[in-house]
Amino acid sequence: MSFLLNLLPPRALFGGIFNLTNSIMGVSLLAMPLCFYQCGLAFGMFLSLLATFLSLISCKLMLHSSRVSGSKWGKLAVEVCIIGLLLGSCVAFFAIVADILPRFASVWFFPDQSAVALRTPVMSILAVAVVFPLSLMRNVSSLSPLNAISLGFYGCFIVALIYSIASPSEAEQAPEGAPSSELKWFDPSGFLLTLPIFSLAYTCQFGVFAVYAGLPNPNHKAMNTVINYSIFLASFLYSAVGVFGYIAFSHVDIDGDLLNNFPDGVVFFDILKLGFSISIIFSFPITVYPCRAALNTLIFVPNAPASTTPDVLQSAAAPEPVIPGARFFGLTAGIVFSALIVALAIPEVATILSFTGSTTGTSLAYILPASTFLVLVRAADVKPRLRRIAILILVLGVVCCIGSTALVLYSTNPLPVKEVTNSVDIPIEGDTGVKERDVSSSLNRSISSLSLQSFSRLPSVVSLPISSSAEAGLPPKKSLVNKR
Secondary structure: OHHHHHHOOOHHHHHHHHHHHHHHOOHHHHHHHHHHHHHOHHHHHHHHHHHHHHHHHHHHHHHHHHOOOOOHHHHHHHHHHHHHHHHHHHHHHHHHHHHHHHHHHHHHOOOOOOHHHHHHHHHHHHHHHHHHHHHOOOOHHHHHHHHHHHHHHHHHHHHHHHHHHHOOOHHHOOOOOOOOOOOOOOOHHHHHHHHHHHHHHOOOHHHHHHHHHOOOOOOHHHHHHHHHHHHHHHHHHHHHHHHHHHHHOOOOOOOOOHHHHOOOOOHHHHHHHHHHHHHHHOOHHHHHHHHHHHHHHHHOOOOOOOOOOOOHHHHHOOOOOOOOHHHHHHHHHHHHHHHHHHHHHOOOOHHHHHHHHHHHHHHHHHHHHHHHHHHHOOHHHOOHHHHHHHHHHHHHHHHHHHHHHHHHHHHHOOOOOOOOOOEEEEEOOOOOOEEEEEHHHHHHHHHHHHOOEOOOOEOOOOOOOOOOHHHHOOOOOOOOOOOO
């Protein structure tokens, strides 16, 4: 028992760990089972652990660089990336919640109203009454109890998946006469498709300084402890959902939004969906916090120094003291309600979110922390191994950014192919009928729900042009398609 107690962090850091973990976790959790299907259990676990290691080292590099940073151009690059990524994250948050809460309200409170009809009023009330007041908080440490509850819902999510494995419902069972589906262990063909999802699922760099500002005794050692526990806790939750979700739904079409694999109208599963929405809502403040600060310095004080002290973390310890009340209110309102308007007006934001995630997301997660460390930190001040790791992260970040962006651009303007249609006919053995799926619409909605995390909570999904399997001369294979 004493050994287990020694593994726990200091009680004073619990709030920071809960806040940073909740900023890592997000709707990308729903994509993990599909990622494990694409790569297999063993290779999927390897990619998840690789992304964990890269994100952990990236945050450590950022802490090293914060001691000596202050470059004007570096400040501008970080601000632009933060604004682009986090505005896209807020749009994605609203889009995901808009897929859950209106359906919940339609099933339990307004059965005579469709979820589509309830989408605008429900989301407008939510933004005004809940999201906007939460986003006005100047110190996100006050959200730590609520973030702890949100993490509890993730634990319930894992329990629900284990229950689905032990007692599968009719929707989770393979159709009679369908070929058996064995679990895959290693499938490298899904590497390029899932690597951006795994990488951006752990992106939390934009929330590090906000969490640091809320620590009771801010210092580098304490923040390192918070980062270690937060990333490894997120890694455990991501991997558990990926493994159990893949096993539970391996005999059916695994949805890009795993919540759609659970039936509607069942109390336990509807509470689970509601809890997931709540966890996303509580991620708004820690997402708006750095976006608001970046907008303030970019628009109103563009010539301000990157930090008020030689140590950026010491400068971050005072939460946004330079933003006047009226400006603070206006910037917060602009971020929240512009994201709401975009999410309601353009529900199919796949291209925008995918492009944002593959550029600004990768830049914030890997390219900027590694390059800043290599430029600012002298070789004599750190171990050579750390610099080699920074070079590796920089190279991987550049490759991922270029490759993902190229695939996103290609998917929006694919090369001409013969008679490509918007639907795929999927014959099912023993069934004389044909099930038709609208690939263009469902693929876009799947990508928009996975693109960035709260990052994110919402990661970027790279989509590929889809045509009939028969036209391509290949056997049917599951893809990142979100059934709606």
